[in-house]
Structure formats: C-alpha cells, structure tokens
Amino acid sequence: MTSATVQETDVEDLESFIARARAWALENLPLAVDNAQARADADDHVNQVAKARRMQRLIFEGGFAGLRYPKEYGGQGLTREHQLAWREVTADRDIGCLSQFKVTHGIMGPTLLDFGTEEQKQHHIPAMLRGDELWVQFLSEPSAGSDLASLLTRAQREGDVYVLNGSKIWSTFAHVSDYAFVLSRTNLDVPKHSGLSMLILPIHSKGVTLRTIQLSTGSAEFCEEFFDDVMIPVVDIVGQENDGWNVVMRLFFHERNMVGGNSLNDQDAAGVGESAVSTEEELLALAHSVGNSKDSHTRQLIGEALVLDRLADHTIQRVNALMKSGALPGPGASIVKLMRSLSKYRFKEIALEVGGAHVVFGGPADEVGGHGHRWLVARVGTIAGGSSEMQRNAISERVLGLPRDPSPDTKLPFRDVLSQRKR
Amino acid sequence: MNVELTEEQTLLQSTSRQFLDQALSLDALRHRSENDLALSRDFWSRAAALGWTSMFVPDDLNDPQSDAPVRDLAIIAEEAGRSLESGSLLECNVVAYALVNTGTTEVKAQLLPGLSDGSITASWAFAEGVDGWSVSDVRSRATVDGDDYVLNAQKSTVVAATSADYFLVTAFVDDELAQFLVPRDAPGVAITRLDALDLSRDFGDVSFHDVRVKKAWRLGSPGESADNDVERQWLLTITLQCAQMAGMLDRVFNLTIDYAQDRYAFGRPIASYQALKHRLADHKVWLEAALGLSTGLTEAFASGDPGVAELACVAKAHVGDRSVEIISDCAQIFGGISMTWEHDLHLYLRRATVDRVLYGSPTQLRERLCQLVGL
Numbered sequence: 080m081t082s083a084t085v086q087e088t089d090v091e092d093l094e095s096f097i098a099r100a101r102a103w104a105l106e107n108l109p110l111a112v113d114n115a116q117a118r119a120d121a122d123d124h125v126n127q128v129a130k131a132r133r134m135q136r137l138i139f140e141g142g143f144a145g146l147r148y149p150k151e152y153g154g155q156g157l158t159r160e161h162q163l164a165w166r167e168v169t170a171d172r173d174i175g176c177l178s179q180f181k182v183t184h185g186i187m188g189p190t191l192l193d194f195g196t197e198e199q200k201q202h203h204i205p206a207m208l209r210g211d212e213l214w215v216q217f218l219s220e221p222s223a224g225s226d227l228a229s230l231l232t233r234a235q236r237e238g239d240v241y242v243l244n245g246s247k248i249w250s251t252f253a254h255v256s257d258y259a260f261v262l263s264r265t266n267l268d269v270p271k272h273s274g275l276s277m278l279i280l281p282i283h284s285k286g287v288t289l290r291t292i293q294l295s296t297g298s299a300e301f302c303e304e305f306f307d308d309v310m311i312p313v314v315d316i317v318g319q320e321n322d323g324w325n326v327v328m329r330l331f332f333h334e335r336n337m338v339g340g341n342s343l344n345d346q347d348a349a350g351v352g353e354s355a356v357s358t359e360e361e362l363l364a365l366a367h368s369v370g371n372s373k374d375s376h377t378r379q380l381i382g383e384a385l386v387l388d389r390l391a392d393h394t395i396q397r398v399n400a401l402m403k404s405g406a407l408p409g410p411g412a413s414i415v416k417l418m419r420s421l422s423k424y425r426f427k428e429i430a431l432e433v434g435g436a437h438v439v440f441g442g443p444a445d446e447v448g449g450h451g452h453r454w455l456v457a458r459v460g461t462i463a464g465g466s467s468e469m470q471r472n473a474i475s476e477r478v479l480g481l482p483r484d485p486s487p488d489t490k491l492p493f494r495d496v497l498s499q500r501k502r
Numbered sequence: 503m504n505v506e507l508t509e510e511q512t513l514l515q516s517t518s519r520q521f522l523d524q525a526l527s528l529d530a531l532r533h534r535s536e537n538d539l540a541l542s543r544d545f546w547s548r549a550a551a552l553g554w555t556s557m558f559v560p561d562d563l564n565d566p567q568s569d570a571p572v573r574d575l576a577i578i579a580e581e582a583g584r585s586l587e588s589g590s591l592l593e594c595n596v597v598a599y600a601l602v603n604t605g606t607t608e609v610k611a612q613l614l615p616g617l618s619d620g621s622i623t624a625s626w627a628f629a630e631g632v633d634g635w636s637v638s639d640v641r642s643r644a645t646v647d648g649d650d651y652v653l654n655a656q657k658s659t660v661v662a663a664t665s666a667d668y669f670l671v672t673a674f675v676d677d678e679l680a681q682f683l684v685p686r687d688a689p690g691v692a693i694t695r696l697d698a699l700d701l702s703r704d705f706g707d708v709s710f711h712d713v714r715v716k717k718a719w720r721l722g723s724p725g726e727s728a729d730n731d732v733e734r735q736w737l738l739t740i741t742l743q744c745a746q747m748a749g750m751l752d753r754v755f756n757l758t759i760d761y762a763q764d765r766y767a768f769g770r771p772i773a774s775y776q777a778l779k780h781r782l783a784d785h786k787v788w789l790e791a792a793l794g795l796s797t798g799l800t801e802a803f804a805s806g807d808p809g810v811a812e813l814a815c816v817a818k819a820h821v822g823d824r825s826v827e828i829i830s831d832c833a834q835i836f837g838g839i840s841m842t843w844e845h846d847l848h849l850y851l852r853r854a855t856v857d858r859v860l861y862g863s864p865t866q867l868r869e870r871l872c873q874l875v876g877l
Contacts, residue, residue: 379865383819386868390817394795417787481779482773483774
C-alpha cells in the first residue's frame, strides 16, 4: 500500500529541479514576514485560508504542487529528496499560510490514495492540489476522544444513501474547509472496532450545523458539528463498509508521518497546536526586555529551553531513519509526537518563569504579554492529535512491547457496551 | 546525519561488542582493588590490536588509518559505554588527536607508535579546581628556560591519572595558551589518587612542580595561542563522552525493560502497570533523543560544522542530566535489589553520576550555550 510509487526513470534530476524551483520561487513567492506578523495573520482564518488557496493555486500552476503525488492525479511524481530541496528553496518565502493544507495534503490525500476508488481519487486529489478543496477529519466526539472506537455517530444505510446522525468535535478549521472524512458507526451488533465506516462528507451539506469553539484564549480554530439526517451517497464511502477502523489507522499513520516531517505534504508542517509556539529568539528577547538576562537562574532555564528546542531535529532524524529501516515499528512516530509535546509544553512553562510578573499583563499580541496568553493553551499540544497518555500507551505497548492494558469492551457487541454503560 | 550504519561500521560495532563482552566483566569492577586499578595492559593491547587506538594515527602512507575516525570511534565509544569500559578509549584518542594534528615530528615519532599499539597510554590534564573545564579556569604556567620550558601546574580530575604514561597538559606561556606532553615519571610530577563514585575508571589530581619539558614536547607552534586546538580537543572529548553515555543509558534502559517484564506482582508483570509503562515511555523518548544527539554531534564534529560548539553543549546537557535521571528511575523500578552491592545497577549509576559532571556539567554547559547564542 505505497501511496506514491515513483518510477525512477522519468524523474527530473535534483539539480535541474532545484534550479527551476529557485528561479520560480524568486519570481512568484513573496518573502517571509516576521514571526509576530505571521502569528497575527494566522488568527484571521478567513483571510488566511483565502490566501492559502490563492498561493496553492499559484504553486499548482507553476508545476510544483504535490511533489510526491502521482502525476495521474495532478502531482509531480517526484521524490522525498525533491521535497526536501523544495523546503529549502522556499524556506525564506511567505508560505506560512500553506499550513492550512497540511492536513489535506499530508493526511487526507494520502489516505484517499490508499483506500479511495479511482473515481474518488480523480475527483478529489487534483482539486486538493489545486487549492480548491480543503479537507478535515471528523473523528473525535464529545464522548469519544482517546477511545475513538467507542464513538456514537450513526450512519444508517437506507438504499443508496447513509443517513448520518450524531456529532463531532475538535475538527480544526472545519468552518473554512470543504470536505471531511467522517468516521461513523454502521453496525451496532459487532464489537466496537468492527462496525465503523469512513465516509466523505461535503461539510456544508444540508443537515450539518457547524459551530466554532472559543478556546480560553479567545482563539477559535477548533469546531464542532451536529448532524441531523445528513444524506451521504453510498459511493462516498472510503474503503469497505465496517472497515473504517482500518482506514482510520492508516490515516493516523499518515498523521504521524506528517508530524515527523515526512509526509506527502510539501511544506514542513509542525504538529497540531504548534502555531502558538514561541521561538528561541522570542524567549531571548523576553529575558532582555524584562531585564533578567544576566540572572543565573534565568540563564539555566533558557539553556534548558534551547536544549529542548535543538534536540528535536536530531531525535526526528533518528526515529525516522530507524522506522525506515524497520528497526522501529510505525508507532515509533509516537516518540516524536511525545517529544515535541513535552518539549513545547516545557518551553512555555519556562517562558512563564523567565517573564515572571511581566507576562501576566498585556494582550495576546504583546511581545511580553503574548507569552502569558500562549501559556494558557500550552496544553493543546499535549492533548490534541492524540494525548500524551495515548502516545505513552503506544510507545510502551507497540514500541517497547510491554503488556497491553486490559480493555473489557473490545470483544462485546457495541450495543451491549452501551447498555452496560447506562446501568 | 546517518543513523544507519554502513556494512563496515556494523562489523566494527559487532566485533567491538564481542570483544568487550568477552574481555570485560562488570563483576570484576566490584573486586578491583587499588593495586589493579591501573589500566590492564593486556586488555588495552588487545583493544589496540582491534584498531581502537589508531583511528587518527597516519599509516605508512601518511593517511589516517580510518576514513572516518570520529564516526568509527563514536561507534566504539557507544559499545564501550555499554560495557563500562575500564581503559581509556576516550582519553588516549583525544591525546592521539592532539598529537597527530599539532605535535612536532620528534614527539610524534616517539609516541605515536606506542599509543597506536597500546603500549603507551595518555590522558588530558585540563581541569583546574575540580570543575574548571574551560580555558578561563586555566592558571597553570610554563616559562622558557634555556632549551626547556619549566611547567608549574595543578590539574584536577584527570581520568586514568594513576595509569597514564603521559599527560597532555594545558597551560599558559605568557598570554599564550599552550600544550605540553609530560611523562608521568618526570621529576616534579606528583599524582594523588582520588576516591571517586565511579568504580570503572580511576581518577587523580596531578601536580607539576618545576617540571622541565623539552621545547619539542610543546604542541602547536610557539607564537600561536592554542585556543582553537584546545576547543577542538574538548569538542572531541564531549562527542565521545556523549556516545559512551548514550550507549550506557541504552543498556540500562533495556535491562530494566527486561526486568519489568519478568518480575511479577499481584499476578501480572510489573511492566503491565500503566504507572510504570508511562514512565518507561517517557524514558524511551529521552533515550532516543540522547542517541540522536550523539549521532548528530559526531557528524557535526567530523564535518567541521560551525554549529558544533552549540550542539556539544546541547548534547552533553541533555545526555548528562537524562542519564542520571533515567538510571536513577530504573533503580526505582528494579526496587530494593538495585540498592545492593551485588546488583549491577549502582555500577552504571556511579559512572553516569561522574560522567554527568566530568568534562563539563549540564549546568556549566547550559550557561556556555547561553553565551554562545549571545545572551
């Protein structure tokens, strides 16, 4: 099940690609803006998405979209090396908005390549690469997060359609997106993992009510959705009926690859919830502006933050190489996810300590006060995209091979699981 | 960075491991007395026969005997760390590196063959005042007197002090940083053995009182300060030390994983309890980071990456602190047995606790990192 098998023979050589990409980027892509500006831009979702769509279309027309996607679906049929070269060439360009497409290109497209029908792929993949279709995942529910397989949203088969009822939550940027993968229950009379199906849903369909969720900082990139008798044609199922768990496992595989910087998404995408991360420079600037840059306790803390910041790349490279050689199994990617989550969290804690009383005053965009606001959502990174506890389960059970936790409900028909719950 | 080893490197790794498994026993560390603390000559000449001491040393054609000496040595160092190697792989190679790059023809001819075949050992006498691991801590001085230098130096925490045949001594000549090679039996050299937590190596303070050193035994060029040479030596030291420590940490972690699966409590392996599984998962994360940093640092040193100084601080600060923290938690998982003299865990904990501060502590290196980034 390889997503994009590239025939080595007709691949453009790296040097000529780099020359072509550099010339094109110089002419077509604007220079990057500074971090504070990028953060301010990112908060305006509607404009940011509109900009991302325009930029993606430009890249598509320039012949650089979907570098590792197969040519028959509008991609370039190139390799990981070309993708890395592209990232280098575009590193100083203003393409931060394209992170809007990381889920579409890094997770949803690859999953569709793996499980989609030929019609689905022809219809959607070129549109994703052109910037016309933004995709999100509708997975978590108010009562099912870490234990995703116990979700309640029902898709009842009625002739040629599934009738969808239920609700989803924590879908990022759904309000400005076009399509979703909806994981829903198509059979209640089998164990929880065996009765799920993955469906393609146009987000703005009749019967879908969407609300953005305001986080404690006031930012609103997460959404929740309610489904009332939403009709989904049977042809829009991805993979087999009741085989949705298999599809979502593959989706998670692609998500882990994306977090590790090695997916079909061409931009170097940070993990979920990292848009609000402070940089090394900002931490140093904070120490200077609150006047404790010479304080030895502060310097130790900053040293610790720098260590955490800089060990990331070396860990990622090692884990990716070990996974590629088979020395680490796929869930090894959880090592990267947990490392990033723990490091970023600690980084924000350190900013709070370095800034002292100064960081609890001021607005979210303030140079100093911003650190305090970002602290409020420091936990997003250790919860979203698979909580740290789930990563620890995956590492201990599926990387280290330690005994699995008992789960009393995996063999029972889901209907019985539900009735036991109500007692 | 290349995590995957070449065929030759894989062979080097497996022969090193086989040799160490067969030649060293942890149990022997418990029974070492002061008399045999000195490096076992037999062990060291066999290690030398495997090429451990000649990576930097040119062959007859004047090429280094390894195409990738630092990468090869890092592989050996990782294995040596796993086995608590009791020789002085790191120290001998750092001195060989200094000698090959900055030694006079005379000294090279005298010492390199012996360093290479293991009949001569050496160690770097750098620190002053227990934890003075930077050039700014150096108070030692040498003055010119006729055809000699006269060296006065107080060096602390010298690894293998009681067994090394030669010391590489860093001292000032006027305002110029300089380095000298001094035989242990030169008049005026006094070695005081230190009682150390680490049972796998021996340590000592070495004082040099009016020691006469021939001009040819000064490394580098008179008139040029040796700051850069000393910096490179220190970076090589940290690189090999991180490889050793990461190898040791990997070993202790895997021993603990095995134990936690074998040990039953309340009818199930203790490794099935989430309280332990989650801690072990966290340790796995920082262990992989340690191994990744070690590889990255090796590459950076070997390729002359200008970021190597910052990366050395990052790597040692991480590996130093996490090794002690994780090995200590492994002791907690092993339970009471790990507190006993007969159990191996304390041997690792002893070495890690010393290595954490040896050649620069995490606290010192975080401060150095702040200076390097301009804070």
